Amino acid sequence: MTTGGQWSRRSLLRGAAAVAGAAAATPFLGGVATALGGGADALFKAGKFEEAGRAYEEILKTDPTNVHAARQRGYVGLLANKFADAEKYLRTALDLAPGDKEAHKFLADCYLRQDKLALSVPHWQAIGEESYAKWFSAVSGEPYQIHGDIGRVQFQKLDPMPQVEASVNGGPPKRFTFYTGAPCLGLTSTLAKQAGLKPVASQEIDYEGGRIWAYYGVLDSFKIGGLELRNVPVGWSSTESGEDVDNDHDGMIGTWVFYHLLTTFDYANRALVLRRPTPEAVKSATAGAKPLPLWLADDHYLHSLGSVAGSGTRVVGTNFGGSGEMAAVLFGDTADRLGVRTDLGRPLETSAHSTPTVVYPCYPKELRVGGAVAKEIYCESHPTADTAGLGFDVPAAFFQCFWKPYSVTLDFTGMNLYVRT
Structure with a gap:
Protein backbone atom coordinates (compact mmCIF):
# COMPACT_ATOMS: atom_id res chain seq x y z
CA MET A 1 0.00 0.00 0.00
CA THR A 2 0.96 3.60 -0.42
CA THR A 3 1.45 5.99 2.46
CA GLY A 4 -2.17 6.97 1.96
CA GLY A 5 -3.22 3.39 2.56
CA GLN A 6 -1.25 3.23 5.78
CA TRP A 7 -2.92 6.44 6.91
CA SER A 8 -6.35 4.97 6.14
CA ARG A 9 -5.66 2.05 8.41
CA ARG A 10 -4.49 4.20 11.30
CA SER A 11 -7.05 6.96 10.98
CA LEU A 12 -9.96 4.57 11.17
CA LEU A 13 -8.74 3.22 14.51
CA ARG A 14 -10.28 6.29 16.07
CA GLY A 15 -13.75 5.17 14.98
CA ALA A 16 -14.16 7.90 12.38
CA ALA A 17 -17.08 7.72 9.99
CA ALA A 18 -16.39 6.69 6.47
CA VAL A 19 -17.22 9.59 4.22
CA ALA A 20 -13.49 10.10 3.79
CA GLY A 21 -12.95 6.38 3.45
CA ALA A 22 -15.77 6.17 0.94
CA ALA A 23 -13.93 8.48 -1.39
CA ALA A 24 -10.98 6.13 -1.64
CA ALA A 25 -11.64 3.02 0.43
CA THR A 26 -10.49 0.76 -2.37
CA PRO A 27 -7.58 2.20 -4.37
CA PHE A 28 -7.93 2.09 -8.12
CA LEU A 29 -5.30 1.09 -10.65
CA GLY A 30 -6.37 2.78 -13.84
CA GLY A 31 -6.75 0.65 -16.93
CA VAL A 32 -5.94 -3.00 -17.53
CA ALA A 33 -2.20 -3.47 -17.70
CA THR A 34 -0.92 -4.00 -21.21
CA ALA A 35 2.84 -3.64 -20.81
CA LEU A 36 3.26 -7.34 -20.09
CA GLY A 37 0.70 -8.50 -22.64
CA GLY A 38 -0.88 -11.76 -21.46
CA GLY A 39 1.72 -12.31 -18.76
CA ALA A 40 1.25 -13.11 -15.11
CA ASP A 41 1.22 -9.47 -14.02
CA ALA A 42 -1.40 -8.54 -16.59
CA LEU A 43 -3.59 -11.42 -15.43
CA PHE A 44 -3.19 -10.31 -11.83
CA LYS A 45 -4.02 -6.68 -12.58
CA ALA A 46 -7.10 -7.79 -14.47
CA GLY A 47 -8.29 -9.66 -11.36
CA LYS A 48 -7.75 -13.14 -12.83
CA PHE A 49 -6.05 -14.29 -9.67
CA GLU A 50 -6.10 -18.06 -10.12
CA GLU A 51 -4.73 -17.80 -13.64
CA ALA A 52 -2.10 -15.36 -12.45
CA GLY A 53 -1.10 -17.73 -9.65
CA ARG A 54 -0.51 -20.54 -12.13
CA ALA A 55 1.45 -18.19 -14.38
CA TYR A 56 3.71 -17.12 -11.50
CA GLU A 57 4.30 -20.78 -10.69
CA GLU A 58 5.40 -21.39 -14.28
CA ILE A 59 7.83 -18.49 -14.01
CA LEU A 60 9.29 -19.95 -10.83
CA LYS A 61 9.77 -23.34 -12.47
CA THR A 62 12.15 -21.81 -14.97
CA ASP A 63 13.49 -19.02 -12.75
CA PRO A 64 13.33 -20.11 -9.09
CA THR A 65 15.19 -16.95 -8.01
CA ASN A 66 12.50 -14.60 -9.31
CA VAL A 67 11.58 -12.57 -6.21
CA HIS A 68 8.69 -10.78 -7.88
CA ALA A 69 7.01 -14.01 -9.02
CA ALA A 70 7.41 -15.57 -5.57
CA ARG A 71 6.04 -12.50 -3.81
CA GLN A 72 3.10 -12.18 -6.19
CA ARG A 73 2.28 -15.89 -5.94
CA GLY A 74 2.22 -15.46 -2.16
CA TYR A 75 -0.05 -12.44 -2.54
CA VAL A 76 -2.46 -14.49 -4.66
CA GLY A 77 -2.69 -17.01 -1.83
CA LEU A 78 -3.16 -14.30 0.77
CA LEU A 79 -6.05 -12.68 -1.10
CA ALA A 80 -8.00 -15.95 -0.79
CA ASN A 81 -6.87 -16.78 2.77
CA LYS A 82 -4.91 -19.78 1.47
CA PHE A 83 -2.37 -19.39 4.20
CA ALA A 84 -0.14 -22.37 3.44
CA ASP A 85 0.38 -21.15 -0.12
CA ALA A 86 0.90 -17.58 1.03
CA GLU A 87 3.50 -18.52 3.64
CA LYS A 88 5.36 -20.85 1.29
CA TYR A 89 5.89 -18.32 -1.46
CA LEU A 90 6.35 -15.26 0.73
CA ARG A 91 9.04 -17.09 2.70
CA THR A 92 10.69 -17.98 -0.61
CA ALA A 93 10.63 -14.30 -1.60
CA LEU A 94 12.23 -13.29 1.69
CA ASP A 95 14.85 -16.03 1.44
CA LEU A 96 15.80 -14.52 -1.91
CA ALA A 97 15.49 -10.88 -0.78
CA PRO A 98 15.45 -10.53 3.03
CA GLY A 99 14.77 -6.80 2.83
CA ASP A 100 11.75 -6.98 0.52
CA LYS A 101 9.20 -4.77 2.30
CA GLU A 102 6.21 -5.86 0.26
CA ALA A 103 6.86 -9.51 1.13
CA HIS A 104 7.28 -8.56 4.79
CA LYS A 105 3.99 -6.65 4.70
CA PHE A 106 2.12 -9.57 3.14
CA LEU A 107 3.60 -12.06 5.58
CA ALA A 108 2.76 -9.83 8.56
CA ASP A 109 -0.84 -9.74 7.35
CA CYS A 110 -0.82 -13.49 6.75
CA TYR A 111 0.17 -14.17 10.36
CA LEU A 112 -2.23 -11.52 11.64
CA ARG A 113 -5.20 -13.22 9.98
CA GLN A 114 -4.23 -16.54 11.57
CA ASP A 115 -3.83 -14.97 15.05
CA LYS A 116 -0.14 -15.84 14.99
CA LEU A 117 0.62 -12.41 16.33
CA ALA A 118 4.09 -13.15 17.70
CA LEU A 119 5.19 -14.42 14.29
CA SER A 120 3.95 -11.22 12.66
CA VAL A 121 6.07 -8.96 14.88
CA PRO A 122 9.43 -9.11 13.06
CA HIS A 123 7.68 -8.43 9.77
CA TRP A 124 5.94 -5.32 11.15
CA GLN A 125 9.34 -4.20 12.39
CA ALA A 126 10.85 -4.80 8.96
CA ILE A 127 8.44 -2.34 7.36
CA GLY A 128 8.80 0.26 10.10
CA GLU A 129 5.48 -0.42 11.85
CA GLU A 130 6.96 -0.28 15.35
CA SER A 131 3.64 0.51 17.02
CA TYR A 132 2.03 -2.56 15.50
CA ALA A 133 5.05 -4.64 16.54
CA LYS A 134 4.76 -3.46 20.16
CA TRP A 135 1.01 -3.94 20.12
CA PHE A 136 1.06 -7.52 18.94
CA SER A 137 4.03 -8.39 21.15
CA ALA A 138 1.87 -7.42 24.11
CA VAL A 139 -0.99 -9.80 23.30
CA SER A 140 -0.59 -12.94 25.38
CA GLY A 141 -2.66 -16.05 24.90
CA GLU A 142 -5.18 -16.69 22.15
CA PRO A 143 -6.73 -13.49 20.73
CA TYR A 144 -10.36 -13.24 19.64
CA GLN A 145 -11.57 -16.14 21.78
CA ILE A 146 -15.18 -16.85 20.82
CA HIS A 147 -17.75 -17.58 23.53
CA GLY A 148 -21.30 -18.35 22.46
CA ASP A 149 -22.62 -19.33 19.05
CA ILE A 150 -24.54 -16.34 17.75
CA GLY A 151 -24.85 -12.64 18.42
CA ARG A 152 -27.78 -10.92 16.75
CA VAL A 153 -28.38 -7.22 17.36
CA GLN A 154 -30.85 -4.91 15.69
CA PHE A 155 -29.73 -1.64 14.19
CA GLN A 156 -30.56 1.14 16.62
CA LYS A 157 -30.39 3.37 13.57
CA LEU A 158 -29.14 3.01 10.02
CA ASP A 159 -28.41 6.52 8.77
CA PRO A 160 -26.12 8.34 8.54
CA MET A 161 -24.22 5.37 10.00
CA PRO A 162 -25.48 2.00 11.26
CA GLN A 163 -25.46 1.73 15.02
CA VAL A 164 -25.77 -1.30 17.28
CA GLU A 165 -25.33 -1.92 20.98
CA ALA A 166 -22.42 -3.82 22.49
CA SER A 167 -20.58 -3.83 25.81
CA VAL A 168 -16.92 -3.82 26.75
CA ASN A 169 -15.46 -5.50 29.83
CA GLY A 170 -18.91 -6.25 31.19
CA GLY A 171 -20.02 -2.63 31.18
CA PRO A 172 -23.40 -1.19 30.12
CA PRO A 173 -24.45 -1.19 26.45
CA LYS A 174 -22.59 1.32 24.31
CA ARG A 175 -23.22 2.77 20.85
CA PHE A 176 -21.10 1.01 18.23
CA THR A 177 -21.07 1.59 14.54
CA PHE A 178 -19.30 -0.68 12.05
CA TYR A 179 -17.36 -0.30 8.83
CA THR A 180 -15.31 -2.77 6.81
CA GLY A 181 -13.11 0.11 5.68
CA ALA A 182 -11.72 0.03 9.23
CA PRO A 183 -9.34 -2.63 10.53
CA CYS A 184 -9.54 -3.41 14.25
CA LEU A 185 -12.14 -2.82 16.92
CA GLY A 186 -11.92 0.90 17.74
CA LEU A 187 -13.07 2.73 20.86
CA THR A 188 -13.33 6.36 21.82
CA SER A 189 -10.77 7.59 24.32
CA THR A 190 -13.55 8.05 26.86
CA LEU A 191 -14.73 4.44 26.56
CA ALA A 192 -11.15 3.16 26.68
CA LYS A 193 -10.69 4.97 30.01
CA GLN A 194 -14.00 3.64 31.33
CA ALA A 195 -12.93 0.12 30.39
CA GLY A 196 -9.64 0.55 32.26
CA LEU A 197 -7.50 0.12 29.17
CA LYS A 198 -3.82 1.00 29.23
CA PRO A 199 -1.94 1.54 25.97
CA VAL A 200 0.81 -0.90 25.14
CA ALA A 201 1.90 1.25 22.19
CA SER A 202 1.13 4.70 20.83
CA GLN A 203 2.10 7.11 18.10
CA GLU A 204 1.40 10.69 17.13
CA ILE A 205 -0.05 11.12 13.66
CA ASP A 206 -1.23 13.92 11.38
CA TYR A 207 -4.97 14.40 11.18
CA GLU A 208 -6.81 17.08 9.18
CA GLY A 209 -4.13 19.71 9.64
CA GLY A 210 -3.49 18.86 13.28
CA ARG A 211 -2.08 16.07 15.39
CA ILE A 212 -3.77 13.25 17.26
CA TRP A 213 -2.50 10.34 19.31
CA ALA A 214 -3.32 6.77 18.35
CA TYR A 215 -3.19 4.20 21.13
CA TYR A 216 -3.16 0.41 21.01
CA GLY A 217 -4.18 -2.04 23.70
CA VAL A 218 -5.94 -5.31 24.49
CA LEU A 219 -9.56 -5.56 25.61
CA ASP A 220 -10.61 -8.36 27.95
CA SER A 221 -14.18 -8.69 26.68
CA PHE A 222 -16.38 -7.45 23.84
CA LYS A 223 -19.95 -8.71 23.94
CA ILE A 224 -22.51 -8.22 21.21
CA GLY A 225 -25.85 -9.98 21.51
CA GLY A 226 -25.29 -13.53 22.73
CA LEU A 227 -21.71 -13.71 21.50
CA GLU A 228 -18.57 -12.60 23.33
CA LEU A 229 -15.01 -12.12 22.12
CA ARG A 230 -12.21 -12.15 24.66
CA ASN A 231 -8.62 -10.93 24.46
CA VAL A 232 -9.30 -8.52 21.60
CA PRO A 233 -6.70 -6.09 20.18
CA VAL A 234 -8.23 -2.60 20.14
CA GLY A 235 -7.27 0.93 19.18
CA TRP A 236 -8.41 4.37 20.30
CA SER A 237 -7.41 7.96 19.66
CA SER A 238 -7.44 11.33 21.33
CA THR A 239 -6.61 14.89 20.52
CA GLU A 240 -3.43 16.39 21.94
CA SER A 241 -5.51 17.71 24.84
CA GLY A 242 -6.82 14.21 25.57
CA GLU A 243 -10.35 14.67 24.18
CA ASP A 244 -12.23 12.24 21.94
CA VAL A 245 -11.62 12.66 18.23
CA ASP A 246 -15.23 11.66 17.54
CA ASN A 247 -18.17 11.56 19.94
CA ASP A 248 -21.20 10.58 17.86
CA HIS A 249 -20.66 6.95 18.88
CA ASP A 250 -18.58 5.00 21.39
CA GLY A 251 -16.67 2.79 19.00
CA MET A 252 -16.42 1.15 15.59
CA ILE A 253 -16.28 -2.55 14.71
CA GLY A 254 -13.82 -3.24 11.90
CA THR A 255 -12.94 -6.07 9.56
CA TRP A 256 -10.56 -7.83 11.94
CA VAL A 257 -13.51 -8.67 14.17
CA PHE A 258 -15.70 -9.72 11.25
CA TYR A 259 -13.20 -12.09 9.68
CA HIS A 260 -13.03 -14.13 12.88
CA LEU A 261 -16.75 -14.85 12.54
CA LEU A 262 -19.41 -15.75 10.04
CA THR A 263 -20.74 -12.24 9.54
CA THR A 264 -24.15 -11.28 8.17
CA PHE A 265 -25.04 -7.67 7.37
CA ASP A 266 -28.79 -8.15 7.27
CA TYR A 267 -29.81 -4.77 5.96
CA ALA A 268 -33.21 -6.07 4.85
CA ASN A 269 -34.11 -6.89 8.46
CA ARG A 270 -31.97 -4.14 10.02
CA ALA A 271 -29.70 -6.49 11.96
CA LEU A 272 -26.06 -7.45 12.38
CA VAL A 273 -25.64 -11.18 12.93
CA LEU A 274 -22.34 -12.68 14.08
CA ARG A 275 -21.97 -16.45 14.27
CA ARG A 276 -19.29 -18.90 15.28
CA PRO A 277 -17.87 -19.92 11.86
CA THR A 278 -18.87 -23.58 11.56
Missing part, protein backbone atom coordinates in the same frame (compact mmCIF):
# COMPACT_ATOMS: atom_id res chain seq x y z
CA PRO A 279 -19.96 -25.48 8.43
CA GLU A 280 -23.42 -25.84 9.94
CA ALA A 281 -23.68 -22.10 10.53
CA VAL A 282 -22.60 -21.35 6.96
CA LYS A 283 -25.23 -23.74 5.60
CA SER A 284 -27.95 -22.20 7.73
CA ALA A 285 -27.02 -18.57 7.07
CA THR A 286 -26.63 -18.90 3.31
CA ALA A 287 -29.43 -21.29 2.32
CA GLY A 288 -30.73 -20.39 -1.12
CA ALA A 289 -27.91 -17.95 -1.91
CA LYS A 290 -25.22 -18.57 -4.50
CA PRO A 291 -21.59 -18.07 -3.46
CA LEU A 292 -19.49 -15.32 -4.97
CA PRO A 293 -15.73 -15.19 -4.44
CA LEU A 294 -14.44 -13.07 -1.58
CA TRP A 295 -10.95 -11.57 -1.51
CA LEU A 296 -9.29 -9.74 1.35
CA ALA A 297 -6.49 -7.29 0.58
CA ASP A 298 -4.23 -5.22 2.80
CA ASP A 299 -5.68 -6.68 6.01
CA HIS A 300 -9.21 -5.23 5.70
CA TYR A 301 -10.25 -4.29 2.16
CA LEU A 302 -12.99 -6.64 0.88
CA HIS A 303 -13.59 -7.47 -2.78
CA SER A 304 -15.86 -9.67 -4.83
CA LEU A 305 -17.18 -9.80 -8.40
CA GLY A 306 -19.64 -7.30 -9.79
CA SER A 307 -20.34 -4.99 -12.69
CA VAL A 308 -20.83 -1.28 -13.29
CA ALA A 309 -22.79 0.15 -16.23
CA GLY A 310 -22.10 -2.74 -18.58
CA SER A 311 -18.46 -3.13 -17.60
CA GLY A 312 -18.75 -6.89 -17.56
CA THR A 313 -17.85 -8.92 -14.50
CA ARG A 314 -14.93 -7.33 -12.68
CA VAL A 315 -13.31 -7.30 -9.27
CA VAL A 316 -15.09 -4.63 -7.21
CA GLY A 317 -14.73 -3.32 -3.70
CA THR A 318 -17.46 -4.40 -1.28
CA ASN A 319 -17.88 -2.21 1.79
CA PHE A 320 -20.38 -2.54 4.62
CA GLY A 321 -21.31 0.04 7.22
CA GLY A 322 -19.80 3.49 7.25
CA SER A 323 -21.69 6.52 6.01
CA GLY A 324 -22.45 8.38 2.82
CA GLU A 325 -25.36 8.69 0.43
CA MET A 326 -23.70 7.04 -2.56
CA ALA A 327 -24.28 3.43 -3.58
CA ALA A 328 -20.82 3.19 -5.12
CA VAL A 329 -17.70 5.19 -5.87
CA LEU A 330 -16.35 4.91 -9.42
CA PHE A 331 -12.58 5.28 -9.53
CA GLY A 332 -10.29 6.99 -12.02
CA ASP A 333 -11.67 7.23 -15.53
CA THR A 334 -14.33 4.55 -14.99
CA ALA A 335 -17.33 6.87 -15.31
CA ASP A 336 -15.97 8.54 -18.43
CA ARG A 337 -14.87 5.29 -20.04
CA LEU A 338 -18.23 3.62 -19.48
CA GLY A 339 -20.28 6.64 -20.51
CA VAL A 340 -21.84 7.09 -17.07
CA ARG A 341 -23.89 10.25 -16.69
CA THR A 342 -21.81 12.50 -14.44
CA ASP A 343 -22.66 15.95 -13.10
CA LEU A 344 -19.31 17.71 -13.45
CA GLY A 345 -21.00 20.99 -12.57
CA ARG A 346 -21.59 19.84 -8.99
CA PRO A 347 -18.19 19.08 -7.49
CA LEU A 348 -18.37 17.76 -3.94
CA GLU A 349 -15.51 18.49 -1.61
CA THR A 350 -14.58 15.64 0.73
CA SER A 351 -11.38 14.02 1.91
CA ALA A 352 -9.62 10.73 1.32
CA HIS A 353 -7.04 9.53 3.82
CA SER A 354 -7.21 12.96 5.49
CA THR A 355 -6.36 14.65 2.18
CA PRO A 356 -8.85 17.03 0.51
CA THR A 357 -10.33 15.68 -2.68
CA VAL A 358 -13.24 16.30 -5.05
CA VAL A 359 -15.84 13.83 -6.28
CA TYR A 360 -18.78 14.26 -8.67
CA PRO A 361 -22.35 12.89 -8.62
CA CYS A 362 -22.91 10.20 -11.20
CA TYR A 363 -25.70 7.78 -12.11
CA PRO A 364 -24.73 4.41 -13.65
CA LYS A 365 -27.49 2.64 -15.53
CA GLU A 366 -26.87 -0.45 -13.44
CA LEU A 367 -24.81 -1.76 -10.54
CA ARG A 368 -24.73 -5.49 -9.89
CA VAL A 369 -23.18 -7.95 -7.43
CA GLY A 370 -24.67 -11.41 -7.86
CA GLY A 371 -28.43 -11.07 -7.56
CA ALA A 372 -28.20 -7.61 -5.98
CA VAL A 373 -29.02 -4.93 -8.55
CA ALA A 374 -29.53 -1.17 -8.49
CA LYS A 375 -30.43 1.00 -11.48
CA GLU A 376 -29.85 4.72 -12.02
CA ILE A 377 -28.84 5.08 -8.37
CA TYR A 378 -26.80 7.95 -6.98
CA CYS A 379 -23.06 7.26 -6.99
CA GLU A 380 -19.89 9.33 -6.97
CA SER A 381 -17.05 9.53 -9.46
CA HIS A 382 -13.58 9.99 -7.98
CA PRO A 383 -11.40 10.73 -11.02
CA THR A 384 -8.21 11.46 -9.07
CA ALA A 385 -8.28 8.30 -6.94
CA ASP A 386 -4.87 6.93 -5.96
CA THR A 387 -3.62 4.82 -8.85
CA ALA A 388 -0.89 3.03 -6.87
CA GLY A 389 -3.51 0.85 -5.31
CA LEU A 390 -3.46 -2.79 -4.41
CA GLY A 391 -1.94 -4.02 -7.65
CA PHE A 392 -5.15 -5.01 -9.42
CA ASP A 393 -7.81 -3.06 -11.30
CA VAL A 394 -10.92 -2.05 -9.36
CA PRO A 395 -13.38 0.10 -11.34
CA ALA A 396 -15.63 0.78 -8.36
CA ALA A 397 -16.38 0.08 -4.73
CA PHE A 398 -19.93 -0.62 -3.51
CA PHE A 399 -21.17 0.96 -0.28
CA GLN A 400 -23.97 0.69 2.24
CA CYS A 401 -26.72 2.34 0.19
CA PHE A 402 -26.35 -0.36 -2.47
CA TRP A 403 -26.86 -3.18 0.05
CA LYS A 404 -29.91 -1.79 1.92
CA PRO A 405 -32.52 -4.08 0.29
CA TYR A 406 -30.39 -7.20 0.89
CA SER A 407 -28.79 -9.51 3.41
CA VAL A 408 -25.11 -10.26 2.83
CA THR A 409 -23.08 -12.98 4.54
CA LEU A 410 -19.29 -13.12 4.52
CA ASP A 411 -17.66 -16.53 4.98
CA PHE A 412 -13.95 -15.99 5.59
CA THR A 413 -13.25 -19.72 5.85
CA GLY A 414 -14.50 -20.65 2.41
CA MET A 415 -13.84 -17.07 1.20
CA ASN A 416 -17.30 -16.60 -0.26
CA LEU A 417 -19.80 -13.75 -0.25
CA TYR A 418 -23.50 -14.59 -0.29
CA VAL A 419 -26.30 -12.16 -1.19
CA ARG A 420 -29.84 -13.00 -0.22
CA THR A 421 -32.31 -11.08 -2.36
